Amino acid sequence: MKNIFLCKLKDVANWASKHSMWPLAFGTSCCAIEMMHAAGSRTDLDMYGCLFRAGPKQADLMIVAGTITVKMVDVVKTLYDQMLEPKYVIAMGSCAATGGIYENSPSVVKGVDKIIPVDVVVNGCPPLPEDLVKGVLQLMEKKG
Numbered sequence: 001m002k003n004i005f006l007c008k009l010k011d012v013a014n015w016a017s018k019h020s021m022w023p024l025a026f027g028t029s030c031c032a033i034e035m036m037h038a039a040g041s042r043t044d045l046d047m048y049g050c051l052f053r054a055g056p057k058q059a060d061l062m063i064v065a066g067t068i069t070v071k072m073v074d075v076v077k078t079l080y081d082q083m084l085e086p087k088y089v090i091a092m093g094s095c096a097a098t099g100g101i102y103e104n105s106p107s108v109v110k111g112v113d114k115i116i117p118v119d120v121v122v123n124g125c126p127p128l129p130e131d132l133v134k135g136v137l138q139l140m141e142k143k144g
C-alpha cells in the first residue's frame, strides 16, 4: 500500500490547532484598516490558517487594533470573556500597546494589557500588514 501513513488523532488535532487561528473581526481605530489589509490578497492571512470570525463565541484570537478608550473597557472585557478557550491576544500598534500618541489623555487606556492578558505585541504606528502576519506566526509558534 502506497501513500498511507498512520498517526494518532490527537497529534493531527494538535497540529491543526497549532496552525490555525480564529481572530475576532474587531477594531477600534486606524490600526484596524491595516488589520483588514492583512486579510486582503497581498498578505492573505487566510493562507496562514488565520480566518476572521464575526462573533466572539467562534473566535480564539483578539487582535486589539487601535486605541482603547476608557469607555471601551467593558466592551473589550466582555468580548474577551465570550471567546473560546484557549484564547490569545495580539496588541497591534503603539496605541494598543501603551496608549501611543494618546498616552497623556485621561480618556485612553495606557495599554490593553492593563485590562486583558496580551500574548504578542506588534509595534508601529501603524504596523504594516506584514508586521501583523509576523505577529500571528509568532503566536502560532508560542502556541506549539
Ligand code: SF4
Binding pocket: 029, 030, 031, 032, 065, 066, 067, 092, 093, 094, 095, 096, 100, 101, 124, 125, 126, 127
Ligand atoms: S498606533 Fe497609530 S495607526 Fe494605530 S491606532 Fe494608534 S494612532 Fe492609529
